[in-house]
């Protein structure tokens with residue numbers, strides 16, 4: 175059974191915020207809390223240092239891949255120089271269909287956010 179971990183006071187997890195907690199990047203996507211495993215499927219950047227965009231997707235801090243935080247799947251591949259590599263976008267997106275980011279269970283009790 176997964177061990178529950180304290181993340182932060184709810185007041186710190188405002189919309190658009192992402193915080194690292196153990197193996198998870200815990201965030202607030204347009205008012206909905208989420209937790210996904212924090213290593214990007216491209217080159218393993220720490221997604222806890224990413225941001226939530228206007229679509230509620232988690233954006234990787236290194237090369238801008240976007241993840242659907244509900245499914246853990248990549249919805250846009252790496253950007254910049256990586257966007258010019260033929261097939262890379264489709265390959266990394268396909269990878270996360272098979273191996274999406276893991277998702278944690280987020281709860282709020284007494285004004286504090288927890289994940290397991």
Ligand code: FES
Pocket residue numbers: 214215216217218219234235236237238239251252253
């Ligand atoms: S490490 Fe995340 S997009 Fe490259």
